[in-house]
Amino acid sequence: MTDTANSSATEKTLILTLSCTNRPGIVHAVSGALLEVGADITESQQYDSPDTGSFFMRVQFTTSATAEATEEVLASVREKFDMNLTVNDSLRKTRTLIMCSKDGRTLNDLLFQQRAGTLPIEIPVIVSNHLDLQPMAFFYGIPFVHIPIKKNADGTDNKAAAEAQLMDLVNTYDVELVVLARYMQVLSDDLCSKLAGRAINIHHSFLPSFKGAKPYHQAHARGVKLIGATAHYVTGDLDEGPIIEQRVQRVTHGLTAKQFVVRGREVEGSTLCQAVQWHAEHRVLLDGHRTVVFS
Amino acid sequence: MTDTANSSATEKTLILTLSCTNRPGIVHAVSGALLEVGADITESQQYDSPDTGSFFMRVQFTTSATAEATEEVLASVREKFDMNLTVNDSLRKTRTLIMCSKDGRTLNDLLFQQRAGTLPIEIPVIVSNHLDLQPMAFFYGIPFVHIPIKKNADGTDNKAAAEAQLMDLVNTYDVELVVLARYMQVLSDDLCSKLAGRAINIHHSFLPSFKGAKPYHQAHARGVKLIGATAHYVTGDLDEGPIIEQRVQRVTHGLTAKQFVVRGREVEGSTLCQAVQWHAEHRVLLDGHRTVVFS
Amino acid sequence: MTDTANSSATEKTLILTLSCTNRPGIVHAVSGALLEVGADITESQQYDSPDTGSFFMRVQFTTSATAEATEEVLASVREKFDMNLTVNDSLRKTRTLIMCSKDGRTLNDLLFQQRAGTLPIEIPVIVSNHLDLQPMAFFYGIPFVHIPIKKNADGTDNKAAAEAQLMDLVNTYDVELVVLARYMQVLSDDLCSKLAGRAINIHHSFLPSFKGAKPYHQAHARGVKLIGATAHYVTGDLDEGPIIEQRVQRVTHGLTAKQFVVRGREVEGSTLCQAVQWHAEHRVLLDGHRTVVFS
Amino acid sequence: MTDTANSSATEKTLILTLSCTNRPGIVHAVSGALLEVGADITESQQYDSPDTGSFFMRVQFTTSATAEATEEVLASVREKFDMNLTVNDSLRKTRTLIMCSKDGRTLNDLLFQQRAGTLPIEIPVIVSNHLDLQPMAFFYGIPFVHIPIKKNADGTDNKAAAEAQLMDLVNTYDVELVVLARYMQVLSDDLCSKLAGRAINIHHSFLPSFKGAKPYHQAHARGVKLIGATAHYVTGDLDEGPIIEQRVQRVTHGLTAKQFVVRGREVEGSTLCQAVQWHAEHRVLLDGHRTVVFS
Known part of the structure; x- marks a missing residue:
């Protein structure tokens, strides 16, 4: 350093x-x-x-x-x-594909820090299942690919095709790292296996507390005094991948569940950026299902 | 203030x-x-x-x-x-009975701060199922009552009698607050009900993560990057009582589960002392199974 | 709340x-x-x-x-x-003019949070002595006014005129709050007086340590283990205004002064956003040269 | 580890x-x-x-x-x-002499952790200019030497003799490390030089803020939102020695200067214990007037 x-x-x-x-x-x-x-x-x-x-x-x-x-x-x-x-x-930047949905705070943190030179990554493409964040990608001059996930009336969906399209992008752009920046779709086990060790997710809770959906609402119902975020490698076992970084933020009785969500955004962004930075600086190694972080 | x-x-x-x-x-x-x-x-x-x-x-x-x-x-x-x-x-001190077992860090923090005048409590008696901490009680000039818990060969135990003896002390000494300072016995549902809202426990994890036994070992196996402690009111539902305060401490891959335990002691003590202080300053009110803390 | x-x-x-x-x-x-x-x-x-x-x-x-x-x-x-x-x-947003220079991290944080609805301000105009951040203002659809500060060969400068132009904008746009988001020019005593209680500055150190120029380099030379940021109201006495919020971040011997600067950006942004939020929520009152913060 | x-x-x-x-x-x-x-x-x-x-x-x-x-x-x-x-x-414990005055919080933390086995030091003797903490030394079974500092009516004092007596103890007990645990006397330049690199002091502020006397009162007057403590090696230049560790604690407008003092005690103790632990584990090396800490 x-x-x-x-x-x-x-x-x-x-x-x-x-x-x-x-x-x-x-x-x-x-x-x-x-x-x-x-x-x-x-x-x-x-x-x-x-x-x-x-x-x-x-x-x-x-x-x-x-x-x-x-x-x-x-x-x-x-x-x-x-x-x-x-x-x-050390000058070679990790080629990073970012996936996102509608909430842009985490994406905004990553893009700003990448452009400011504090994250040693280059971002050849951004993928989203929604169009909301296309203008932000445009502002940063990064190609944006819209891969919507559709549920059909008969219960089938296009998830397999969407994931195939994603893997095409990973191959086409020589992607080394996939970052799930509040991408709100669950990846299939098959995709998780393919990306093992080279995909980082941000989970909006202090894992293993409040796994699954709506963690801030779970946290609020339980009356916790700290909320947190966990950046971890993706594995087939949802929310159970090796943890890279965790951070917390104080909350009070006076905040609603909705306000927990807002408060959490800041700590999510900083936690994910830190994890991506360490990964891209080759500071994270896998020791079974734990990580060694030479920070 | x-x-x-x-x-x-x-x-x-x-x-x-x-x-x-x-x-x-x-x-x-x-x-x-x-x-x-x-x-x-x-x-x-x-x-x-x-x-x-x-x-x-x-x-x-x-x-x-x-x-x-x-x-x-x-x-x-x-x-x-x-x-x-x-x-x-505000000058009237909350009459507080402390229960402990073998580990003295949390007790030591409480006793020192009480004597230094920073915790507005008075401690008429300390209860333990072991004798290890008797000298510390003696040093602080506080009566120490040994109530051992014995398991008999036939599977029965003296728990009911021990809890009756505890309630006698609570009544005899006009105890307003019971603090479980790493008391390593599970209280019966009946006792929990009797003490509802006037007993504070310190759980050595960042609840609701790692409920139950050996939380630091669970946390180590999971590879977390922060460990924590939770001070909460005792209820019949173990580890589910209303949370008063939570604090965390950073850990790294280089620490063993045993070293997690050692690191955790500091945050346990400070978390419990803070919860006891707020309770004794009449800053904690119950809102369903959550707390309002006017800190 | x-x-x-x-x-x-x-x-x-x-x-x-x-x-x-x-x-x-x-x-x-x-x-x-x-x-x-x-x-x-x-x-x-x-x-x-x-x-x-x-x-x-x-x-x-x-x-x-x-x-x-x-x-x-x-x-x-x-x-x-x-x-x-x-x-x-509570729905009326505080009309806020932001001043910046070349570094955009803090501006980016403010603009993103404002648009996301988590900062109750509206920003009628951004003022800068440089053009670097004009594209960001454009992306967020906010008018950008370039007021360069020029030093002439004879030692005179256009500062008085520039400040007059600023006050014109304050009046024209009914500005209630001026936020100095890493604006790298010292304001005149006269302007400070005019803006007293309605201008917030972010100082990139944990005041009162390292007042004045290049605080991160001072901090590095001193070998500190924590760096910080201070958001305070502007007064004539530079770096001595009433403090609204302070935050810190851990650093190690392994970081250079330049890396201190990078690390500090994150804490600067979060500290300033918090101070602006509290001000805009009418949570900050002046008690002599200290603040009362009803957070 | x-x-x-x-x-x-x-x-x-x-x-x-x-x-x-x-x-x-x-x-x-x-x-x-x-x-x-x-x-x-x-x-x-x-x-x-x-x-x-x-x-x-x-x-x-x-x-x-x-x-x-x-x-x-x-x-x-x-x-x-x-x-x-x-x-x-690693099993050889650093022979450590502790100096204190009247306030026992920091001493209490050191003694408890030493006995619990979490600080790899042995303490052959405690020195104080007051008698207040003798009972605590007695409880931990550690010799206590009272070296009062007296000012005479003619302006002279016994400081030189007292320091000579201290150095005798350092030599007699093969002391490797001197820890100033809220010892409220300023050491002479000569003694500082003799102990350079092997004496650790805790300063009750986040240095270099609030050097000198009554730092909490200075901090309160300035209206800071965080108070802190700094553990550093002793040098002739008071409060300017190489910093080993710094920690902070949040305060609010609602606290008096006296309450700052109370709040600060906790962070002082934890900061000093951490610094002593790292020193005794041979993790601190001097790099000019900064420290390298291999934590």
Whole structure:
């Protein structure tokens, strides 16, 4: 997370992330390979999970080598320890497709921060089942694709076709991350599986409290004194995916359920933006159904 | 919440709380009665609950009249509006019985703050099913009664007798409030009913998440990023009583379930002390199964 | 803060705020006058300041009378107690002029929330000394006036003329509130006096720490662990006006001063929006150089 | 921060901390030496300070070697890179002398947490210029030394003698850390220099706001909406030492300066305990007049 202003023109900042079964010698082997590419380590974190026996590492470093060349040098280490290992250029932005419905607060936060340069993502396309947020996409100069979900009189719907269309967009635009910014449709198990580990949802409650529909109304009925939001990876098991970030906001008896909804919008936006930022900075790794966050 | 340093020697600060079905004229009637006793209002809050149609009011004021005389003056207003109404002298401390088991953090917070004068309670007796915290009670000069809970070989236990002994203490010591400061026994429905509205429990999770046993271990397994504590009134429905206060604390992937427990202790203590303080300052009123907190 | 869905079509929610020297009988007199207009009080708060001897009150109520008629009924009470007293219709939006420079985060937050209906203001015009944010104003359909500040070679500038132009806009558009949303010019003492009590500034530090220029760089050099923002009324004494709201955000050693700036943007936006909301809901009253906030 | 329950009986958890001028090869050299002692790294963090060009590292690992043997193995690496380097056994507790005056809240928090095992310190002696807190020391079974500070009629005082007596205790008890838990005397520059980097103070404000005396009264007069506490290392320049931790607490217009003091006690205690814990876990390193905190 350091500036690289004083680096020479050809120096770049790379980010290495890896996970593997823990055993001695990992750090030494990795740091040896990094020395070979003249890496100057600026930030590094490691974690050994006692529950799963897995080892996790993130190293940020400057070097004149490319990400590809560095991966090459690390190939034998990767093989020896049977690692999941990737090297990314910190300047390369994560290609992110955003899905939304009618409520624009969360989308607005993401778009503003992306354009301000504080979220290292690029957004090739926005998808929505409604048209309400098209003007906002237009303002930010991002293609907007309307994929309505229709229920037919005979009980059938076009969901399968809509999800196929979405996956086409994911493939066409080389999408690496799908962000559900208050997209109000439940994804099919099949789509969830396809997007596992590369789709982030914001749930408008402090999970696991108030799973399911209308969480703010549930929270109000229960008389809670804090409401919250949870950003998590999407899995087939709805509202049960690995949690990336959670934040809360104080509420009082004086607020109605409707006002809980309004209050919650702010914390939803900040929670989701934080989760997307960490993901795009390659700070989030999966440890079973929990996350390791090297924030 | 103002100082009364410049009041004359006979002036006292009284606190009026009331609730009733909402209809016009309540404030005017109450303020008229308060004028009669020469009350100088220093703090006042009102709330009209749209869900239950109830009206709630708390007024803090200085006067030369006693609490009893002021209640007398308010008698006709009380009758007219069919109010629950009480007037308390702010210097009168709530007589509070504390129950605990082995973990002393929460008890320690309560005792220290009581002695420092920041919790307006007096503690005539501490009850525990274990002896571990007797020295702490002794240090603070408070009688400690050991009421062990024993399970017999035939599956019976002494719980009914133990609860009878507790109720004896409640009556003997004119106890107004029972605080369960990590008392690790489940109270019977019968006892819960008897203590309804005058017993506060601290639950070591951010309710309604992780009800039941070992909430920190549940939270760890779920991979949450915030843990919390909930102070609530005791009701027959375990972990479902009206919530008074909730607080949270950030945790990371690097902490074990055991370390969650340790981290949680701090937030448990501060949450419970805050709830007890508000109760003892007559700031908490019941609105169905929610609370109105005039903090 | 309650819904009024079940009110009859002609019922409106009014907000009464008042301040005066404290003496007995104020609440009774006010509530009597409110009874005359058939007011049903939904929320009320009072505060008696021990430092200044002033009394403050805010009452929210439903009635079929207009704000003007209600003020009329209260006229004799106002006179008797020499009150500052206003009655506002809760649906009437505060006419707000926003000033900004180049950074759009705070402006974006204000505009989005205004359009979403969560900030009870209307924005007739946006003023800036730069053109960068004109497209955003255009997107939200709000007139944008460019008033550049120019320094001449001889050391003179056009500041006086620029401020005169601003005051013309304030008058032309019946502006009730001026919000400085990261407007990077220091206002003259004269303009500050003219706008006293009706201009809110966001200072990008946790005042009184790091007054003056480049507060994030000062904070970084000092090695603080929390950064903050302060929303305050503008007064002639720069960065010394009455504080309305303050919020903080955690930072770590790993962040550069530049990253402090980025992190700070979020807390600046949320702090300023909160202050503007409270002001527009008539929840902020001045008690000397402090504020009473009936939140 | 992981459990070591499954380690063999002779395995211990060691903590290596180091700082040096940044250059390539540090991590590789250190991890190579750690491999030699069969270290299994469980947690590791590194930071390269762009401002000072220094490199900081903390590694926690299990090994069958002792701390001394591990330091031996690292000797050549230490020399090559001219490192400040220490290896500590995680079970060895930091010998801590606590100084206090009359207010016991902060002392109470430290003593309780130390005895509960959540603060890895041992406390051989408590020093105070008053006798008020002697019973608390007695309860926790810790020697209490009364070193009163007396001002004579001729303007002289016994401060130099008192500080000499303190330094005797520091030496006699092999004290590694001095904690000023609301010790209300200003230390001399000479003593500050002697204790540099090994004395932690709690200042009852959110520094650098409200330096000097009576910060809560200053804060109240200024009308702030958050109060805070700052734990920092002691330096000759009063209230200007490197900050370890800062926390805040919300306050309202309704609280008096005296109530600010009461509210502040809680945040002071939690802030100081956190700082002491991090120091004792060898998580705090000095980077000029800022701290690196590997929390």
